[in-house]
Amino acid sequence: AQKVTQAQTEISVVEKEDVTLDCVYETRDTTYYLFWYKQPPSGELVFLIRRNSFDEQNEISGRYSWNFQKSTSSFNFTITASQVVDSAVYFCALLRFSNTGKLIFGQGTTLQVKP
Amino acid sequence: EPEVTQTPSHQVTQMGQEVILRCVPISNHLYFYWYRQILGQKVEFLVSFYNNEISEKSEIFDDQFSVERPDGSNFTLKIRSTKLEDSAMYFCASISTSGYTGELFFGEGSRLTVL
Numbered sequence: 001a002q003k004v005t006q007a008q009t010e011i012s013v014v015e016k017e018d019v020t021l022d023c024v025y026e027t028r029d030t031t032y033y034l035f036w037y038k039q040p041p042s043g044e045l046v047f048l049i050r051r052n053s054f055d056e057q058n059e060i061s062g063r064y065s066w067n068f069q070k071s072t073s074s075f076n077f078t079i080t081a082s083q084v085v086d087s088a089v090y091f092c093a094l095l096r097f098s099n100t101g102k103l104i105f106g107q108g109t110t111l112q113v114k115p
Numbered sequence: 116e117p118e119v120t121q122t123p124s125h126q127v128t129q130m131g132q133e134v135i136l137r138c139v140p141i142s143n144h145l146y147f148y149w150y151r152q153i154l155g156q157k158v159e160f161l162v163s164f165y166n167n168e169i170s171e172k173s174e175i176f177d178d179q180f181s182v183e184r185p186d187g188s189n190f191t192l193k194i195r196s197t198k199l200e201d202s203a204m205y206f207c208a209s210i211s212t213s214g215y216t217g218e219l220f221f222g223e224g225s226r227l228t229v230l
Contacts, residue, residue: 035219043204045158045221091158101148101210101219102171105158 002027004094006106013082014114021077021109023092029053031097034068034075039089039108048090051075053097082113117141121207121222129230131196136225138190138207144220147190148208149182151175152224158206164190197229 003026013019025034036048049059051068059066063080079086089110093103120139128134140147149161162172164182181193190209194201207222 037221042223043226044223045206047218047221050218093158095219101146101163101208102160103150103158103219104160107157 002029002094002096002104004092004104004106006090006092006109008109009107010110010112012112012114015084016081017113018078018080019082019111019113021079021090021092021111023075023077023106025073025075025092025094027073027094027096029096033095033097035093035095035103036066036075036077037091037093037105039091041088045091048077079111082111084113084115087111087113117220119207119209119220119222121205121225123225124223125226125228127228127230128197130199134194134197134201134227136192136194136205136207136227138192138222139188140190140207140209141211141220142188144209144211146170146210147182147184148219149192150206150208150221152204152206153200154203161192161205194227197227199229202227202229 005024032053034051038046038048049066056068056070065078067076089108091108092106095103122137147164150158151161152158160173162176162182163170179195184190204224204226206224208219210219
């Protein structure tokens with residue numbers, strides 16, 4: 001069975017703090033993809049990153065970084081020096097390699113960044 | 116930048132009424148999807164569509180739901196007789212190729228409110 005768990009329901013930080021959003025996934029597949037999406041209050045889903053299971057290199061994009069660890073089935077997302085505009089719901093998602101487009105989403109983590 | 120467009124952005128309907136949500140996927144994309152998000156919950160896969168037929172559907176996608184691509188551009192989701200529990204945000208998505216090589220493009224969503 002495929003499953004994504006985001007144990008943190010809500011996180012509140014003060015601007016400029018670093019924050020890490022956790023994502024743990026379950027799959028029996030050896031090849032798969034992991035995603036992070038941002039959902040601001042306006043409701044749309046904004047793609048942040050896609051990672052395939054063969055690439056465990058951590059990635060940094062500006063203030064965002066991702067830590068993929070296959071050994072612990074985790075794909076955590078860190079925002080450095082958080083800003084109020086980072087306030088949103090963040091979803092982690094899993095896609096089987098053989099399954100085109102059927103994403104399995106986690107429950108989401110609501111991040112509130114206070115000024 | 117190419118985008119998936121959805122109409123209407125918000126629809127209010129009475130229970131038992133038929134609703135059609137429309138999507139215009141990115142023009143060279145071949146795989147199309149509908150996802151649903153009940154308020155405050157995670158995003159759930161409804162159905163995938165390829166080569167003018169359903170390739171996969173979830174348990175949520177029962178006989179009340181149907182999809183079609185009536186012309187070369189639109190992709191529609193029809194709910195025949197809406198129920199209160201159909202109230203949700205519905206997202207259309209598309210990707211270009213099989214085997215997944217890139218980003219799953221989501222539309223901005225259509226919010227359905229059933230009274």
